[in-house]
Amino acid sequence: MKKIIIATKNQGKAKEFKELYLKKGMEALSLLDIVQELPDVEETGVTFEENAALKAETIAELLQIPVLADDSGLVIDALDGRPGVYSARYAGEDKDDKANIKKVLEELIDVPEGKRTARFVCVLAIARPGEKTDFYKGTCEGSIAFEERGSNGFGYDPIFIPENETRTMAELSSEEKNSISHRSNAISKLQGRV
Amino acid sequence: MKKIIIATKNQGKAKEFKELYLKKGMEALSLLDIVQELPDVEETGVTFEENAALKAETIAELLQIPVLADDSGLVIDALDGRPGVYSARYAGEDKDDKANIKKVLEELIDVPEGKRTARFVCVLAIARPGEKTDFYKGTCEGSIAFEERGSNGFGYDPIFIPENETRTMAELSSEEKNSISHRSNAISKLQGRV
16 A cells, blocks of 8 residues: 655544545555554564564565664573573563663573673664665674673663673773674674665 | 664664764664654744645655645634644643633633634645645634534544534544545645645
């Protein structure tokens, strides 16, 4: 069905436009729809690639323009790769960084230094309407600290110590994080593809 | 600056993508930006056309796709055209349908039947990147009731009695409203232009 974007945040107007355009065989999308149509899929896929593609393709199809999406997570060797694609909701359905960190630290309580290796993984998907989706993967190697430190960044940053660092990711400035992060690593592979 | 849409609602990720893309001379826009960048301009312009164009052009420029916006309001003859472009915030900065209706009823308290004529006006603007914006105007003639009635629709619908009706707009079904409304009237003029 042909789509038209309606620049409104007014629910009443959005509803009327939808009804009126549907009669003309068209789908009217408000700005609220664009945000809401992005499924909360960060945890439901089996791979980072699957989740990233789903997000990028959903919005690219809605807007009919190229869209980039990221799926990322923390892969801990001593936990057989967990939390992995379940990183954002590891401790429960609500996304809760503090609870997720607490759960990981508890699961690793008996794991000694040297066996706490882990990596942040970021997969970028670039979806273009009617074309095959491209993927770019970036990683950042490191290990899990014994306690949280620092307040920058988000997610598991306060317990992740990057290779060749003593500070956690959350103790780095955003410039420092951006120079080594899994996300910047993945973006650097795009090489002008977006 | 070249733009890329990032399919995320995560503020932390959005911030990092912005920083990383800025270094590449590009602007990363998250879904949150798309909604937030729409200025709350419904009341600031002097004409419906000006407000509709501002909304449509802002989002069309952001997304680089054709976008439709609507600006609409209630024009009451006995109030010299007020609330007009100020309809949504007539009673104060917060959009409050109940307060707006109360203010209009109070201002018209001494105006007799027959002198309470009014019309709903809708101006649609269709903005296409790099092209001149088109406008389509629709109206719905009627009069202002002495008290509010009905719970359908939104805005001033409970006090607006369309021509050839005894019920208020808020007492009509959405099918009935859609067959006579200022908004449907304006959309019918598009004739396949979107």
